Amino acid sequence: MPELPEVETVRTGLVPAMEGAVIRKAQVNRPDLRWPFPENMAERLTGATVLQLRRRSKYILADLSTQETLLIHLGMSGRMLISGDPLGQFVHDHPAPEKHDHVVFDMNNGARVTFNDPRRFGAMDLLDTATAADHPLLASIGPEPLGNDFNEDHLVTVLKGRKTPIKSALLDQKNVAGLGNIYVCEALFRAKIAPRRTVNNLSEKRIRSLVPIIRDVLSEAIKAGGSSLKDFRQADGELGYFQHSFDVYGRENEACRATDCNGTVARITQSGRSSFYCPQCQR
DNA sequence: ATAGGCACCTGGTGGC
DNA sequence: TGCCACCAGGTGCCTA
Numbered sequence: 190m191p192e193l194p195e196v197e198t199v200r201t202g203l204v205p206a207m208e209g210a211v212i213r214k215a216q217v218n219r220p221d222l223r224w225p226f227p228e229n230m231a232e233r234l235t236g237a238t239v240l241q242l243r244r245r246s247k248y249i250l251a252d253l254s255t256q257e258t259l260l261i262h263l264g265m266s267g268r269m270l271i272s273g274d275p276l277g278q279f280v281h282d283h284p285a286p287e288k289h290d291h292v293v294f295d296m297n298n299g300a301r302v303t304f305n306d307p308r309r310f311g312a313m314d315l316l317d318t319a320t321a322a323d324h325p326l327l328a329s330i331g332p333e334p335l336g337n338d339f340n341e342d343h344l345v346t347v348l349k350g351r352k353t354p355i356k357s358a359l360l361d362q363k364n365v366a367g368l369g370n371i372y373v374c375e376a377l378f379r380a381k382i383a384p385r386r387t388v389n390n391l392s393e394k395r396i397r398s399l400v401p402i403i404r405d406v407l408s409e410a411i412k413a414g415g416s417s418l419k420d421f422r423q424a425d426g427e428l429g430y431f432q433h434s435f436d437v438y439g440r441e442n443e444a445c446r447a448t449d450c451n452g453t454v455a456r457i458t459q460s461g462r463s464s465f466y467c468p469q470c471q472r
Numbered sequence: 473a474t475a476g477g478c479a480c481c482t483g484g485t486g487g488c
Numbered sequence: 489t490g491c492c493a494c495c496a497g498g499t500g501c502c503t504a
Contacts (some may be wrong), residue, residue, distance in 0.1 A: 191498080192497060192498090192499055195497075204496060209486085222478070222496095223481090223499090223500090247497095247498075262498085262499095263497085263498090264481095264497090264498060265481090265482095265497055265498055265499095266481090266482075266497080267497095268498085289482085305481095306481095306483080307482050307483065308480085308481045308482050308483080308496090308498095309480080309481055309482080310480070310481070310499080311498090313499070326484085326499095326500095333500095351475095352474080352475075353474080353475060353476090357475080357476085360499095361500095362499080369497055369498070370495095370496095370497065371497060388493085418479060435498090438497095460475090460477070461476095461477070461496095462477080462496095463495085463496090
């Protein structure tokens with residue numbers, strides 16, 4: 190479930206296991222994910238202290254004491270499993286290795302962090318920390334939706350004159366970072382905008398209205414993720430698994446949740462991906 | 473430059 | 489039980 194809120198939740202969950210700790214051993218079980226791993230990745234990670242875990246869009250960035258930054262992307266199916274005893278409060282054994290455990294970090298605080306990714310759309314790379322933002326994967330990403338650079342004027346400017354459906358425009362990471370299929374659907378529902386509506390057919394006012402809505406949707410999701418994070422320590426440390434209640438996503442043929450709307454949620458396909466929306470109140 | 477479609481992968485589900 | 493079609497949270501790259 191890795192859109193921005195899920196990635197942020199994973200990052201938060203990794204902090205007690207990794208920040209300030211030394212990577213005692215990095216076990217790399219295959220040569221690549223979406224792309225080949227960087228040269229000698231295991232060796233370059235071993236012995237490094239994780240100074241700080243940051244997030245940019247859907248990427249987790251781990252700044253290391255070696256002047257390098259580990260970039261992690263979860264793709265569609267990537268998971269981070271934490272086992273061991275990072276907080277020193279309980280004793281948890283490490284679970285048996287599972288299929289698709291591609292990279293395993295053993296930390297000097299007893300924590301083990303396992304990157305598991307069945308579909309292997311995820312990625313890892315090592316960047317020079319000083320120039321990390323210039324990395325090709327990061328350089329052309331738009332503003333963080335929860336930061337000051339994402340505002341009404343920005344959205345109007347980047348969308349001006351575009352002929353693309355608003356759904357596609359919001360999925361385009363150059364316009365705004367971190368949105369994925371779920372949260373675009375949810376944001377458009379709240380804004381009462383139909384996903385197929387073309388950007389150049391939307392009033393500036395309606396485009397502006399999307400900004401606080403996007404912020405709210407993401408903030409609420411992060412909050413929900415944060416709360417489910419509590420179980421993770423007591424249980425076995427599975428991150429990135431929670432249930433949200435969505436207004437439209439995954440609710441095809443169910444009743445619209447908008448007040449005073451008796452519509453039914455529909456599913457259409459746009460550029461190969463499902464869009465869920467209410468044809469009655471989203472125009 | 474921009475818009476749309478494909479490709480990369482595995483696994484789960486539901487129908488026959 | 490088997491087989492098949494279809495679906496899934498992303499995104500770089502290729503084509504018009």
